[in-house]
Amino acid sequence: MWAYVGRRLLLAIPTLLGASIIVFAMVHLAPGDPIAAVMPAESSQAEIEATKRAYGFDKPLPVQYLVWLGRVAQGDLGKSIATRRAVILDVRDALANSLVLALSSSLLAFVLGIALGLLAAFWQGRWVDKASSALAVIGVSVPHYWAGIILIIIFSVQLNWLPAMGAADDPGILPYLRHITLPTVALALIPLGVITRVVRSAALDVLNQEFVLALRAKGLVSRRVFTHVVKNSAPQILTVLGLQFGFQLGGSVLVEAVFSWPGTGYLLNLAIFQRDIPVLQGVILVLSTFFVLLNLAVDLLQTVVDPRIARH
Amino acid sequence: MRRVVILLLTAAFALGSAGVALAQGTLRIGMTASDIPYTGGQTDNGFEGFRFVGYQIYEPLIAWDLSRGDRLAPLVPGLAESWEVRKDAPTKWVFKLRKGVTFHDGSPFNADAVVFSYESIKKKDAPHFDSYGSGQVSFRLASLTGITKIDDYTVEFETNKPTSFVPYQVCYMVIVSPTQWQKFKDWRKFAEQPSGTGPFRVTKFVPRERLELEANKKYWDAKRRPKVDKLVLLPMPEPTTRLAALRSGQVDWIEVPPPDSIPQLKGAGFQITMNSYPHNWTHTLRLDKEPWNNKLVRKAANYAIDRVGICKNLLNDTCIPATGIVYKGHPWFGKPKETYEYNPSKAKELLKQAGFDASKHPAKAVHLISTSGSGQMLPLAMNELIQKNLKDVGIDVDLQPVEWNTLLTRWRAGFHTPDNEGLNAWNISWNFLEPWSGFGRFFHSKAVVPVAVNTMPYINPEADKLIEEAERTFDVGKQNETLAKLHEIIVDDAPWIFVVHDQNPRAMSAKVKGFVQPQSWFADLTSVTVR
Numbered sequence: 001m002w003a004y005v006g007r008r009l010l011l012a013i014p015t016l017l018g019a020s021i022i023v024f025a026m027v028h029l030a031p032g033d034p035i036a037a038v039m040p041a042e043s044s045q046a047e048i049e050a051t052k053r054a055y056g057f058d059k060p061l062p063v064q065y066l067v068w069l070g071r072v073a074q075g076d077l078g079k080s081i082a083t084r085r086a087v088i089l090d091v092r093d094a095l096a097n098s099l100v101l102a103l104s105s106s107l108l109a110f111v112l113g114i115a116l117g118l119l120a121a122f123w124q125g126r127w128v129d130k131a132s133s134a135l136a137v138i139g140v141s142v143p144h145y146w147a148g149i150i151l152i153i154i155f156s157v158q159l160n161w162l163p164a165m166g167a168a169d170d171p172g173i174l175p176y177l178r179h180i181t182l183p184t185v186a187l188a189l190i191p192l193g194v195i196t197r198v199v200r201s202a203a204l205d206v207l208n209q210e211f212v213l214a215l216r217a218k219g220l221v222s223r224r225v226f227t228h229v230v231k232n233s234a235p236q237i238l239t240v241l242g243l244q245f246g247f248q249l250g251g252s253v254l255v256e257a258v259f260s261w262p263g264t265g266y267l268l269n270l271a272i273f274q275r276d277i278p279v280l281q282g283v284i285l286v287l288s289t290f291f292v293l294l295n296l297a298v299d300l301l302q303t304v305v306d307p308r309i310a311r312h
Numbered sequence: 313m314r315r316v317v318i319l320l321l322t323a324a325f326a327l328g329s330a331g332v333a334l335a336q337g338t339l340r341i342g343m344t345a346s347d348i349p350y351t352g353g354q355t356d357n358g359f360e361g362f363r364f365v366g367y368q369i370y371e372p373l374i375a376w377d378l379s380r381g382d383r384l385a386p387l388v389p390g391l392a393e394s395w396e397v398r399k400d401a402p403t404k405w406v407f408k409l410r411k412g413v414t415f416h417d418g419s420p421f422n423a424d425a426v427v428f429s430y431e432s433i434k435k436k437d438a439p440h441f442d443s444y445g446s447g448q449v450s451f452r453l454a455s456l457t458g459i460t461k462i463d464d465y466t467v468e469f470e471t472n473k474p475t476s477f478v479p480y481q482v483c484y485m486v487i488v489s490p491t492q493w494q495k496f497k498d499w500r501k502f503a504e505q506p507s508g509t510g511p512f513r514v515t516k517f518v519p520r521e522r523l524e525l526e527a528n529k530k531y532w533d534a535k536r537r538p539k540v541d542k543l544v545l546l547p548m549p550e551p552t553t554r555l556a557a558l559r560s561g562q563v564d565w566i567e568v569p570p571p572d573s574i575p576q577l578k579g580a581g582f583q584i585t586m587n588s589y590p591h592n593w594t595h596t597l598r599l600d601k602e603p604w605n606n607k608l609v610r611k612a613a614n615y616a617i618d619r620v621g622i623c624k625n626l627l628n629d630t631c632i633p634a635t636g637i638v639y640k641g642h643p644w645f646g647k648p649k650e651t652y653e654y655n656p657s658k659a660k661e662l663l664k665q666a667g668f669d670a671s672k673h674p675a676k677a678v679h680l681i682s683t684s685g686s687g688q689m690l691p692l693a694m695n696e697l698i699q700k701n702l703k704d705v706g707i708d709v710d711l712q713p714v715e716w717n718t719l720l721t722r723w724r725a726g727f728h729t730p731d732n733e734g735l736n737a738w739n740i741s742w743n744f745l746e747p748w749s750g751f752g753r754f755f756h757s758k759a760v761v762p763v764a765v766n767t768m769p770y771i772n773p774e775a776d777k778l779i780e781e782a783e784r785t786f787d788v789g790k791q792n793e794t795l796a797k798l799h800e801i802i803v804d805d806a807p808w809i810f811v812v813h814d815q816n817p818r819a820m821s822a823k824v825k826g827f828v829q830p831q832s833w834f835a836d837l838t839s840v841t842v843r
Binding site: 084085090152156160163166167260262266273274275 | 550
C-alpha cells in the first residue's frame with residue numbers, strides 16, 4: 001500500500017515539471033520580446049539592456065527556467081502587466097471563487113447524477129431510466145454557456161428572481177447564494193450527464209455479474225443487494241468524479257465569462273485578451289497543479305476503497 | 313420551530329425580491345471597460361476612465377460644463393478660478409487657484425498639490441513620478457514644459473511655444489493629494505485608497521470586479537454635491553451581460569446597450585438617452601507601409617464602407633455616417649472635395665489604378681481591434697461588416713481583437729515595436745473636443761510617437777503650417793476657419809477609414825432621474841437621483 005502511494009507521488013513530480021516547462025515557455029511563444037512589451041516606448045537600448053539584466057533575461061533559457069521555478073516555489077508568480085498587482089493575489093482570489101463554484105456545481109452534479117444513474121440501472125428500461133437518460137443526453141450535448149444564457153433570460157431578465165452576473169455585492173450568505181445559483185446550475189449540466197451515464201453503466205455491469213445473482217439467490221433483500229452493487233461500482237465512479245471535479249475547475253472559462261463570475265476562468269479569459277502573460281502563466285500553472293494533485297488524490301482514494309488496485 | 317419558519321420565510325422573501333432591498337440613492341453603472349479604470353489619478357481606459365473615475369474622484373484646474381445637452385460642452389473654471397497668458401511672456405500661463413478646497417483625506421488643495429500632480433506626470437526623476445499614469449496622459453499635455461509655484465494659490469505653466477491650446481491640455485490633468493501619496497509613497501497603493509477633490513470618494517476597491525464610491529459631502533461646490541449617496545461602477549465588457557444586468561435590476565445604468573435591444577428596453581419602461589458628441593469611429597492607417605501608403609487605396613477603402621447600412625441596420629440609428637474627422641455642420645468641417653459614400657465600383661476602380669489586383673498583387677492588411685471599450689461601440693460586429701465591405705472590393709483585412717486597454721497601450725507605443733510591427737492599422741474611436749485632440753496630436757509631423765500620438769505617421773508640411781497657425785490664434789472664429797481648411801486637406805488625404813459618429817446610447821431604469829446627456833464624452837453624475 002505505502003509503496004504504491006510513494007510510487008504515485010513520485011510519478012506526479014515529472015508531470016508537474018512538464019506542466020511548468022510548458023507554462024514557462026509561453027512567454028517565449030508570444031510574438032516579440034517580453035521586455036519590449038513592458039518598457040515605455042521611448043526607452044533607449046541601454047535602458048532595455050539594463051532591464052534585461054535586472055530581470056535575468058540575459059541568461060540562457062535553462063538558467064532562466066530554474067530561477068523562475070525557484071521563485072514560483074516561493075509563491076512569486078510575478079506581476080500582472082494589466083493591473084501591476086502581484087499575480088499570486090489575483091490567482092488566489094480567483095481560485096477561491098472558482099473552487100466554490102466547482103464544489104457547488106460538482107456537489108449538485110454528483111448527488112443528482114449518482115441518484116439518477118443508480119435509479120436508471122435498477123429500473124432499467126422503465127420510464128425512470130428513459131427520463132434520466134434523456135436528461136443525461138441533454139446535459140452532455142447542450143453547450144453550457146448557451147444554457148447559461150437561457151438561464152439568465154428566464155431567471156434574471158424575465159422573472160427577475162436571480163442576479164445575472166458577478167459575485168455577491170453585499171456581505172452575507174444569502175446574496176452569495178443568489179449569485180452562485182445560476183452559474184452552479186449551468187456548470188453542473190455536463191458532469192450531471194456524464195456521471196448519470198457512467199453510474200448507470202457501472203451499476204449495470206455489476207448487476208449483471210454472477211455474484212449479484214448469487215446474492216439474490218441467497219435471498220438477500222434488494223436494499224442489501226443495492227449496497228453491494230454500489231460498493232463494487234464505487235472505484236469506477238470515483239475516477240469519473242475526480243476527473244469531473246478537475247474539469248469543473250479548469251473548464252468553467254465559458255460559464256464564468258457568461259456570468260462574469262470572478263474565478264480563474266474569467267481571469268484566464270481576460271488575461272488572454274489583455275495579453276497578460278504573467279497572469280496566464282499563473283492561472284495555468286495553479287490549475288494544472290490542482291489537476292495533477294486531484295488525480296493523485298482520486299487514485300489514492302481508490303486504493304482505499306478497493307485494495308486490489310494497489311496490488312496490480 | 314416557529315422561529316425557524318419565520319427565518320425561512322424571511323429568507324424566501326429576500327431571495328424573491330431581487331434588488332429591492334438596496335439603500336436609497338445608490339447609482340450602479342455597468343461600464344464597457346473590462347477592468348476598473350486606474351484610480352491613481354491620471355486614469356486609463358480612454359475617456360470612459362475620465363468619465364466615471366478620473367473626473368468623479370478628481371478634478372482638473374479647468375473643467376467641462378456638462379450641465380446642458382443643447383450645445384457642445386464648454387470649458388469652465390474647475391480647481392482654478394481664472395487663468396491667462398502673460399502679455400510680456402506668451403509662453404507663460406498664470407493660473408489663480410480656488411481657495412478653501414480640501415482633498416478627501418482632509419488636506420488642503422493648493423499650489424503644492426498642482427506642482428506635485430504635474431511632476432507626477434512630467435518629471436521622470438521625481439520620487440513621485442507615476443510612470444503608469446504619465447503614460448496615460450502625458451501625450452495630452454504635450455505643449456506643457458514646466459510649472460512654477462508663485463504663491464500658495466498661484467501657479468505658472470510654461471509651454472514650448474506660444475499656444476492657445478493650453479486650456480485644452482490642462483483640462484486633462486487631474487489633481488491628486490500629495491498628503492495621501494506620502495502615506496504610501498507608492499502609486500499602486502495610493503490607487504487603492506485614492507484621494508482627490510472630486511464629488512465622489514472611493515470606499516471600496518475590488519480589482520477587476522467593482523469600485524464603490526460615496527458622495528463627498530464636503531464638496532466645495534454646494535450646487536454640485538451628489539444627490540445619490542453611493543456610486544458603484546462595474547466593468548461589463550460584454551454588451552449582452554450589461555443588458556441582462558440592467559434588466560435583472562442589478563444595475564441602474566448601462567453604457568452602450570446592444571442597439572437591437574433598444575426597442576424592447578423602451579417597451580419595458582427603460583429610458584434610452586442619446587446625443588451627438590465629438591466622436592469618430594475610425595481605422596487609423598499606417599502610412600509608411602503597403603497597402604495604406606497609397607492614397608488611392610485609402611480612398612478606395614473609404615468608398616467601400618456601407619456607413620448607412622452600419623448605422624441603420626446594424627446599430628439601429630445609434631450613429632451617423634462619418635465622411636471626415638468631424639461631422640457636417642461642425643465649424644471645422646469646411647468643404648472637402650471628397651464625400652465618401654458607399655460606392656464599391658468606384659472603390660474597385662481606385663484599387664485597380666493603385667496597381668492592386670486580387671490574383672497578382674492582392675491588397676492585404678492586419679488591423680488591431682478591441683473587444684469592447686470607451687467609444688468603441690460594438691467593435692466586433694461593426695468590424696466584421698467592415699471586413700466584408702473591404703473584402704467585396706478586393707482588400708483583405710485580418711482582424712486581431714485585443715482587450716481595450718491593451719489596444720490603447722500598444723497604440724501609444726506606435727507601430728514600430730516588435731508586437732506591432734506586423735500591423736497596418738488600429739481601430740480606435742477618437743474625440744475632437746478641442747483642436748489639440750482633434751488634429752494637433754495626430755497630424756503634426758512633430759507629434760510623432762513618443763511626443764504625442766501621430767502613429768501613422770502623417771507628414772504633411774501644409775498640415776503642419778495650418779496646425780501651427782491655429783495654435784497661434786487666440787480668436788476662436790479665425791481658429792475655426794484655419795481648422796476647416798486643415799480638415800479639407802485631411803479628408804482628401806484619407807489617412808483614416810472614416811466610419812461613423814456615435815450617438816452615445818445609454819440605457820437606464822425608470823428610477824434614474826435628473827441626468828442630462830451632454831454633447832460630450834464625459835458625464836455629470838452629481839445631478840442624478842435614484843428612487
